[in-house]
Amino acid sequence: MWLRGQRAGLGPYRGDLVADYWRWEQDPGVIVGYGRQTPESLEARTEGYQHQARGTDDQLRFTVYDVTSTPVPVGTSSILIDHHVRTGEFFIMLGDPARRGNGIGTEAIRLTLDYAFHVTNLACVYLSVLAPNTTAIKAYERAGFRRIGERRNSGYWLGQRVNEVLMDAVPDDFPGPSAVKDLLRPAL
Numbered sequence: 232m233w234l235r236g237q238r239a240g241l242g243p244y245r246g247d248l249v250a251d252y253w254r255w256e257q258d259p260g261v262i263v264g265y266g267r268q269t270p271e272s273l274e275a276r277t278e279g280y281q282h283q284a285r286g287t288d289d290q291l292r293f294t295v296y297d298v299t300s301t302p303v304p305v306g307t308s309s310i311l312i313d314h315h316v317r318t319g320e321f322f323i324m325l326g327d328p329a330r331r332g333n334g335i336g337t338e339a340i341r342l343t344l345d346y347a348f349h350v351t352n353l354a355c356v357y358l359s360v361l362a363p364n365t366t367a368i369k370a371y372e373r374a375g376f377r378r379i380g381e382r383r384n385s386g387y388w389l390g391q392r393v394n395e396v397l398m399d400a401v402p403d404d405f406p407g408p409s410a411v412k413d414l415l416r417p418a419l
Contacts, residue, residue, distance in 0.1 A: 234346060234410045238299055239338035241308065241346065244292035248304055249273075249280045255306060255326020264364055265324075266386040289314065291351060295323070295339040297330055305330045308343040310356060317354040319347060321376075321400075332366065340374035342410055348402040349411040357399040363388040368396055376400045 232242040253276035255261060262270065271279075283292060295306040306326050310319035323340060325331050347353045359382065360367050372378075376398040385395045 232296060232298075232302060233293075234342045234414070235298055236338040236342055236410060238297070238333070239335045239342060240296040240298045240302060241293040241339065241342050242296060242304075244283070244294055244307065244309075245304075246280065246284065248294060249277050251304060251326070252276065252280070252307060255324060258326055258328065260328060260331075261324055261326060263389060264361065264367065266361055266388075268387070291319070291343070291347060293339075293343060293346075295325065295335070297335050299335075305335065306339070308339050310343065310347055310351075310353070312351065312353065317352065319351075319353050319356050321356050321358040336367075337370045337373045340370060340376075341406065344375055344400055344405060345407075345409050345411050348405055349409055353402075355399055355401050357397070359385075359395040359397050361386045361388050362394040362396050368398075371398055374400075375404055375406045377404065 232240040234241045250273065253273050257270050289312050291310040293308050294304050295308055296302045297305045306324050308323040310321050312319040323336060325336050344356060347356050358371065358376065360371065378396060379399050380397045382395040382397060384392050386393050
């Protein structure tokens, strides 16, 4: 595990967890939250992992762990990076419904932003989230994202056309504390 908080930790994106990633992504709550309409085969997900594992220069990909007891993988977080302008698009997925709503997601978001700002040196991280996904919006806000607008009628939620909320985070607004700085402070 690379970064660890009180509830969540971030570790490497791992080939031996592809079947878990796939299973989590097939959860109806994840499918609806991402605005997808169809499930994906394990074969397609395995092929997707191979592509993601090769393209690490333009992405941060982490396995999210619940560290409230023995660490157990519970999801993923990622940022797709545009190196030309030092920005990135954020995604997170907690696959086990029982692990949602207890602060693990918020802390995983904060740890991912911490890494993005203090290791990858991004100037801005942004995301879009379907407007009815108020639980996710609150978690993003607690972790340091701010609302910057809406894209109208751009997604579907339970069969209904909905807006997307646009959000971003910048280093100046990072709520800290910084696990990265705490980890590296003894070496400095």
